[in-house]
Amino acid sequence: MKSFLLKCTAFIVLLLLVLVGIRSFIIQQKQNPERYRLNTSIENIVLGHSQPECGLNDSLLSHTKNLSQGGEAYFYTYAKLKKLIEVNPTIRTVYLSFSNNQLEKKMDDWTFDDEFINDKYPAYFFAMDSEEKKVLWKANPKAVLQSEQLLLKNNMVDLVKYRGKIRPETYWGDYLYLEREKTDSLIRVNYIETMVKERGKGISEINLTYLKKIVQWCKDENIQLIFYRTPVHPILRSTYDEKAFDSIRKKHFSTIPFLDCIDFPLSNQEFGDFDHLNYKGARKFSTFFNHVVQRKITSEIEIKKIISSEGQPEKNISE
Amino acid sequence: MLFNSIDFALFLPIVFILYWFVTNRNLKLQNLLIVVASYVFYGWWDTRFLSLILFSTLVDYLVGVGLLKQENLTKRKILLWISIVVNLGFLGFFKYYNFFLDNFITAFTFFGMPIKAGMLNIILPVGISFYTFQTLSYSIDVYRRKLEPTKDFVAFAAFVSFFPQLVAGPIERATHLLPQFYKKRVFNSTLAVDGLRQILWGLFKKIVIADNCAEYANMIFNNSDSHSGSTLVLGALFFTFQIYGDFSGYSDIAIGTSRLFGFDLMRNFAFPYFSRDIAEFWRRWHISLSTWFRDYLYIPLGGSQGGMNMKIRNTFIIFIVSGFWHGANWTFIVWGFLNALYFLPLLLANKNRHNLEVVAIGRLLPSARDFLAILTTFSLTVFAWIFFRADNITHAFSYIKGIFTSSLLSVPTVLPFSLFGLLAFFMTVEWIGRGEQYAIEAIASRWKRPLRWGFYYVIIFLIFFFMGKEQEFIYFQF
Structure with missing residues (x-):
């Protein structure tokens, strides 16, 4: 037994040494600030989840980079934001998505569920401080352990695949060109009922906490933070509890400018589904958003006026 | 767990x-x-x-x-x-x-x-x-x-x-x-180390081979209508390796784990895809179930004691019951029936007890005759797996119909080259180790420690870097 245990220990120690060596190499490579450096002309960044990821085509936005990523909770956005600002002093304004579904209870799962930790931990590990890693470890240690394997695997593959020339958008989000045009078929099958059912009751405290942290951090770093809401289909919009949304915003974030574009007029053909724009919608909305960014508009009333002047949505939106 | x-x-x-x-x-x-x-x-x-x-x-x-x-x-x-x-x-x-x-x-x-x-x-x-x-x-x-x-x-x-x-x-x-x-x-240190080695090989079969093949097999079977004939053939092949890696991998881990606790479990797989006829395949596939049915169903029914008609009847019963054991779906029954049909010519020609020894023993490569026999048996098995994997009989027939179209000769739309490489490595190791209880058993006696450990580390890194999405073992549903 003694010899067996000794052999096993030696084998495992050697294995761990190799793994620690690989891990240290990856960390050293990925912590290089150059990997997070954006083009020096970038003054604004757009952050958020899948809605801005599909809705804002940054090739149409001057001096602006869209680093939104599907399924991203504020917990991960917070880590990403800190690292980006640290490495890119030219960034002066942060446009952060603040939408109804980001306050829904399901965002707790989007922060701590296995699937999301496995997806986000390997990407944001290099931006998280020890406090944030502790939060994840405490919430779901099993998923963090699984993600350690993915951390090595994914990053090794990235380093080999991109030969060290990794850009932030490779793993931290980018504009997503969405081709689909499923809105009409979703209306036909009454998919909205499923969406409403999946929401869960109550709000996500963890997402709210980290949103407050983002606000405080931007304030401390003297970064202009602006909330925005991308367009969603009128059918989905009608199911939102706007009163609750407004009350949270006014209670916690009354000082943050809010560019509410939820009712920006678009046709069914410009939506990929109820809450994501396809490339046609993104083209239209990004052109509009570019004007807003360039004119540095921060007034809620002004944005509403501009949207109204954009005209009514096309007739084929059926409810 | x-x-x-x-x-x-x-x-x-x-x-x-x-x-x-x-x-x-x-x-x-x-x-x-x-x-x-x-x-x-x-x-x-x-x-x-x-x-x-x-x-x-x-x-x-x-x-x-x-x-x-x-x-x-x-x-x-x-x-x-x-x-x-x-x-x-x-x-x-x-x-x-x-x-x-x-x-x-x-x-x-x-x-x-x-x-x-x-x-x-x-x-x-x-x-x-x-x-x-x-x-x-x-x-x-x-x-x-x-x-x-x-x-x-x-x-x-x-x-x-x-x-x-x-x-x-x-x-x-x-x-x-x-x-x-x-x-x-x-406690027996040699047995325990052997157990760990078998667990490692079982994990490789499950995590690297089965889970990665599952991804493609599921993708192709779940949208079989939209794939070409050649891609459907590939889908059936991926499932063939998935089910083998999955189930024999589980058995390897089970046997290896038991050894750690001083227990000896019976062998369940003996390199079935190198079988030269379907009777040999069934002596090498899910051995514990085949022998269970032999001892508690086939023999009590009269086994091969009666005339040819009784032998045929008993063979069909055992194969169909075995299929039904797998699940409450006609697909499994047809799969069992199909295997009985494959078995029938051997039974009629009284050749079902041929090929008892390991193929090409003492040689690096099989003879041309053995190779052809292996290829034929393997193809028949792949074909039967289509029924096993399909959602229902209609799906199985539409899948088979989809194979035999002009697109059979086209280039498959799914070509995961890294998986092909892994499968080639896997089958090579299995071929080399086909005379043992499990493929890498002989490493202990033939290789020196540095080489042996190096090989284990290679397997561990392959598991680490090719880990597919964690999937349940197929046989859990049975």
Whole structure:
């Protein structure tokens, strides 16, 4: 037994040494600030989840980079934001998505569920401080352990695949060109009922906490933070509890400018589904958003006026 | 608990330490630890069905005790039937209730007598087909006086619930496994190292081969209408390797884990894809189930003792029942029937006992004749797996129809080259090790330690870097 245990220990120690060596190499490579450096002309960044990821085509936005990523909770956005600002002093304004579904209870799962930790931990590990890693470890240690394997695997593959020339958008989000045009078929099958059912009751405290942290951090770093809401289909919009949304915003974030574009007029053909724009919608909305960014508009009333002047949505939106 | 999960990676060393360092001086305590560990292992998935295992254990234990005291043949038969009815009753209810009901409704409707009956929302308890057969083997062997019934309830409970093979086999015979619980286990370092090696190979088969093949097999089978004939062939091939990697990988991990605890489980796979005819394939695939059916169904039916008609009848029965054992779906029955058809020419020509030895033994490559025979058997097996994997019979036929189109000669739309590389590596290692109990067994005796460890590290890194999405073992559903 003694010899067996000794052999096993030696084998495992050697294995761990190799793994620690690989891990240290990856960390050293990925912590290089150059990997997070954006083009020096970038003054604004757009952050958020899948809605801005599909809705804002940054090739149409001057001096602006869209680093939104599907399924991203504020917990991960917070880590990403800190690292980006640290490495890119030219960034002066942060446009952060603040939408109804980001306050829904399901965002707790989007922060701590296995699937999301496995997806986000390997990407944001290099931006998280020890406090944030502790939060994840405490919430779901099993998923963090699984993600350690993915951390090595994914990053090794990235380093080999991109030969060290990794850009932030490779793993931290980018504009997503969405081709689909499923809105009409979703209306036909009454998919909205499923969406409403999946929401869960109550709000996500963890997402709210980290949103407050983002606000405080931007304030401390003297970064202009602006909330925005991308367009969603009128059918989905009608199911939102706007009163609750407004009350949270006014209670916690009354000082943050809010560019509410939820009712920006678009046709069914410009939506990929109820809450994501396809490339046609993104083209239209990004052109509009570019004007807003360039004119540095921060007034809620002004944005509403501009949207109204954009005209009514096309007739084929059926409810 | 899945073998390929972090939970099991923590569970196994804890049980190992308790087993060899805390409870090692008392056999009863050691057996009790196995029972507790096995119930934790099973309860990790769903605690509700622990009562089912416990009940089954109690019934068969009491039947055994009853048979010990009973000499009257009629009463002995009654006791045996109690065990059969209880065990098969549970199996029938949980696994086949909805299937039979659905088919009755269809049949009555077909004859113009529509009936109304509600389907039940039944969850199939994991591993029920495996432990049911294992406990049945105990009652039957005790009835046949092949085995002395046990009075040691803890040992019997440990035999029924032994965690390495509880949910997906090998289906152990009481005559082989139960006596091992009576004897004090002595730690054997060589066996333990061998066990770890077999676990490693099993994990490679499951995580690298099966899970990666599953991704493509699922993708192709789930959208079979939109793929070309050549891609569908590839999909069937991926499933062929998936099911082998998955199931034989599970068996390797089960056998290896048992060795760590001083137990010897029966072999379940013997490189079936190198078989030269379908009879050889069935001697090498899921051996514990094939031999179970042979001993408890085929032989009692008369086996090969009667004339040719009886042999044919028995062969079809055993293959169809074996198919049905896998699941309550016509696809499994057709799969069994198809294998019986494959077997028939060998039976008629009295060639079903050929090819008993390992193929091309002592040679690096097979002869052209062996190679062709292997290729033919493998192709037949791949074809049969289509029925096994398809959602229903219609799906299976549309899949096969999709293969035999002009697109069969086109370039497949799915070409995962890294997976092809892994499969080539896997089959090469399996071919080299085909004379052993498992592919990498001989490494211990033939390779020096640095080379041996280097190879293990390569396997570990392959597992690490090609880990597919954690998937349940296919045979859990059976």
